[in-house]
Amino acid sequence: MKSGFVTIVGRPNVGKSTLLNRLAGQKIAIVTNKPQTTRTAITGILNRDDAQIIFTDTPGIHKPKNKLGEKMAETIDDASSGVDVILYLIDGTDKGIGTANEYILKKVIDYKTKTILVITKVDLVQKENLLELIKMYSERHNFEAIIPISAKEDDGVDVLVDKVVELLPEGPLYYDREEFTNQTERQIIEETIREKALKVLDDEIPHGIAVEVMSMKKRKGKKLYDIEATIYCERKSHKGIIIGKDGEKLKVIGTRAREDIEEMMQCSINLQLWVKVKEGWRDNSSKLNQVFKG
Template identity: 40%
Template sequence: MSGAESDFRSGFACFAGRPNVGKSTLMNALVGTKVAITSAKPQTTRRAIRGIVHRPAAQLVIVDTPGLHRPRTLLGERLDSLVLSTLTEVDVIGFCIPATDPVGKGDRFIAEKLAAVKKTPVVAVVTKCDLASREQIAKQLLAVSELADFAEIVPVSAVSGEQLDTVTDILVGHLPEGPPLYAGGELTDEPEQVLVAELIREAALEGVRDELPHSIAVVVEEMRPREGRDDLLDVFAEMYVERPSQKAIVIGHRGERLKDVGTRARKQIEALLGTRVYLDLHIKIAKDWQRDPKQLRRLGFYD
């Protein structure tokens, strides 16, 4: 290995934390573009999505994971299993705790889980600092320091951009020396159909009742250029809910809500793919899919 290559660092970091503590927003901010969906609804993230941060002397691959929680369904068990397996495969873990919420049982539960991953350094990242006063942040940093013996503790705001470079510096500092893992310019290794499905689900989550986020799944069946045109992509997607009452909520009065979901999703998909999009979106009922192993597999949640 040449001197220049030996100075280069590359590897994987994982963000862990309770649901809705800003993990996906932070990853998007560090990568510099939207590769993970965000929502005010807990448990929005359902897959381990990888975003790639390129630096002249380093490549940091960030794995965004679902929030760790005590599972109540088979889907919940699979999400927790996904998180725990990811923690053992990365070079450094970022434990996200918001500045706005007191340290609680959920944080202590996760701190215990992280302590069991003996060989991996854990950096505590205090998120959402733009929503907290300096006094709040100082108190939270102290409370977090008493949770565990972290490699480092750093406050950050993904919204204002404060300390984003510092977080990257700290995470990169824990990576091994080695060549880049991905070609320059790549920002994620997620298949386009998965990203498109996630954008549709994000649009559907906006403004729905609290019981729906866990019940919505989206599968993109097909994406193809419109025949005879090179400026239009046809996207065919199915949205699944568990009960007829949920289908009615998503469709809304005279179909207005579904129309709004389609419009917002289409704009996001066009921004992602850089082309005009025709979105063909239908809703189907898959009864109790979160508890059914066969349906979980069909919707992309594997063992």
């Protein structure tokens, strides 16, 4: 039996959460086309007859611009220390290494942990570009392996898992086989609402929102939950945008989130959403602690 801990790192939007969901076989981490979607370390567990691998998805590595960004950076370093293997993801559509990846490459080398370079989104990539990237990166560090994948099309992911298992030590089962994540139901609900908000709002309010479930109650004798949640934003003007004309935007966010939550919980949901302003919460320690529980 092989077992161990594997952390997924890389720049924002490279496909870390998409890969985590594919590895865990279910949706645990939210995915959007916007950078800096993931804010905390999210664990997904893969069980095989011969192995148990605990994968941790992390926020995209970037230069912190506020206190939230600093917390996210700390999360990445914490999640990357003392693990057995690091998966360093780069985007297959990148043309060169670039400044962001120069910074990450240095960090990854500093971690001094066995690292697999994973080239993502190969469904979008010309072979020549792939070979170019492999050449550039292999000249910079002695990776345990370089593996191209498409998490979207489930291409190369099994090769990646085999390589990870090969690198893991003999070990015990760390978690019961039916466990698949460190995320609570409440956290998954909050993240689902945030995902829908990011998608529905598009670029209007990029990153300044947070979601908190205020209450969650089961109706007696029914397969129905009443859930109340608050969407926090940074400015009064943002509140108007989130709610939309005649409440239209908030309604769409609520409907889409409800559908996903119902599927996850296998029961009916009555979801009530509220929008509140917490001015500048991402850069104020006490407000950050109130809103962001990561």
